Amino acid sequence: MVQRVLAGDSEAFGVLVRQYQQEIYRLAYRMTRNPEDAKDLAQEAFVQAYRALHSFRGLSRFSTWLYRIAMNLCLNHLKATAREDPGEVDGGLADSRADSLGVLLTEERDRAVAEAIRTLPPRQKATLILRVQEGLGHREIGEVLECSEGTAKANYFHAVRALQRKLHMFREDAPGHEHVR
Amino acid sequence: MSTCAELRDRLPALVDGALDPAAAGHAAEHLAACPACAAEAARLRALLERVAGLPVPGPPPDFWREFEGSVRRRVAAGPAPGPSIWGRLAGRLAGRAGPRPIPTLVAASVLGLVLAIGLLRSDRATGPRPGPEVLISSQELGIGQDLDLLEQLDLLEDVEVLERLDLLRSLDAVRPQMG
Numbered sequence: 001m002v003q004r005v006l007a008g009d010s011e012a013f014g015v016l017v018r019q020y021q022q023e024i025y026r027l028a029y030r031m032t033r034n035p036e037d038a039k040d041l042a043q044e045a046f047v048q049a050y051r052a053l054h055s056f057r058g059l060s061r062f063s064t065w066l067y068r069i070a071m072n073l074c075l076n077h078l079k080a081t082a083r084e085d086p087g088e089v090d091g092g093l094a095d096s097r098a099d100s101l102g103v104l105l106t107e108e109r110d111r112a113v114a115e116a117i118r119t120l121p122p123r124q125k126a127t128l129i130l131r132v133q134e135g136l137g138h139r140e141i142g143e144v145l146e147c148s149e150g151t152a153k154a155n156y157f158h159a160v161r162a163l164q165r166k167l168h169m170f171r172e173d174a175p176g177h178e179h180v181r
Numbered sequence: 182m183s184t185c186a187e188l189r190d191r192l193p194a195l196v197d198g199a200l201d202p203a204a205a206g207h208a209a210e211h212l213a214a215c216p217a218c219a220a221e222a223a224r225l226r227a228l229l230e231r232v233a234g235l236p237v238p239g240p241p242p243d244f245w246r247e248f249e250g251s252v253r254r255r256v257a258a259g260p261a262p263g264p265s266i267w268g269r270l271a272g273r274l275a276g277r278a279g280p281r282p283i284p285t286l287v288a289a290s291v292l293g294l295v296l297a298i299g300l301l302r303s304d305r306a307t308g309p310r311p312g313p314e315v316l317i318s319s320q321e322l323g324i325g326q327d328l329d330l331l332e333q334l335d336l337l338e339d340v341e342v343l344e345r346l347d348l349l350r351s352l353d354a355v356r357p358q359m360g
Contacts, residue, residue: 010253013253013256014249014253017248017249017252018245018249021245021248021249022245025240025248026237029237029238030235030237035238035240039240039244039248042248043248043251043252043255044255046252046256047252047255047256047259050256051256051259051260109231110231110235110236113228113231113232113235114235117232117235128232131197132229132232132233133232133233133235138199153194153199156193156197157193157194157197160193160196160197160225160229161193163228163232164225164228167228
């Protein structure tokens with residue numbers, strides 16, 4: 001398919017876009033939690049992929065290569081908007097039909113978790129999203145983030161610990177417990 | 182048996198399945214004997230399940246049709262795919278890409294010329310050996326490289342040091358001139 005695009009087959013490019021658009025949009029949304037930003041970043045990822053397609057050597061999966069482009073755009077976007085970030089999680093978790101306490105509690109917890117993820121350092125957030133939400137292995141995460149597998153693992157474990165700390169207040173039995181020595 | 186602190190430190194790796202068999206065995210022993218840490222492990226699994234299940238709201242119905250159209254418009258507005266001018270030049274020099282590969286002898290001559298110019302320039306640049314302040318600055322550069330590693334590990338952002346990293350580097354670059 002990549003060769004067909006390089007040969008000028010615009011329909012083949014359309015096939016690639018349709019095949020990966022939902023994954024890339026979802027990744028960008030999870031990184032930004034803003035539908036408009038996610039749409040713009042996902043579109044830009046495809047534009048940049050199209051222009052750089054000649055450099056794709058097939059050493060990694062095409063989806064990994066595309067994730068790398070999208071993730072770089074997301075990280076740059078987060079860096080650029082860090083100082084103007086209002087710290088607001090979008091209303092994506094809200095459900096106007098929520099009419100039971102259970103649903104409200106679930107939404108509240110989801111909102112707290114989403115907010116905790118939002119405040120992670122960008123690369124920790126990226127590894128957490130790629131590992132837990134996208135189901136990538138550490139080696140593939142390293143390929144996406146252009147770092148070693150060990151660095152990807154270390155970032156992921158730091159992200160998990162940070163998330164535990166940030167959500168400590170939501171534990172029912174937070175204060176103290178008997179330690180095994 | 183490991184202590185609670187050691188177990189808690191390894192919990193993310195344990196839940197991820199990233200511990201080696203021996204360490205995983207020790208962790209399992211500890212969890213069997215420590216209800217509090219077992220509960221902590223269960224909470225972590227529940228938290229990660231919640232993270233995995235966070236919803237992504239579906240876009241409006243025409244979103245995807247408009248999406249592809251917009252990508253195509255943005256692509257059409259820019260340059261066609263292909264290597265940059267530098268990529269094409271490098272490909273030609275290597276004789277691997279491009280319609281008219283440059284003969285090996287010509288490529289070798291160009292390479293030799295570039296090396297000769299480089300050597301001449303390095304001869305001219307030879308001057309007095311750097312003073313102690315420059316050497317100290319080089320040691321600090323080592324610290325800067327360590328900071329690069331930490332930056333990649335994304336640890337320093339928690340303490341907002343990275344925002345000052347560029348400033349530190351620029352000061353490092355200026356110091357020898359000031360001395």
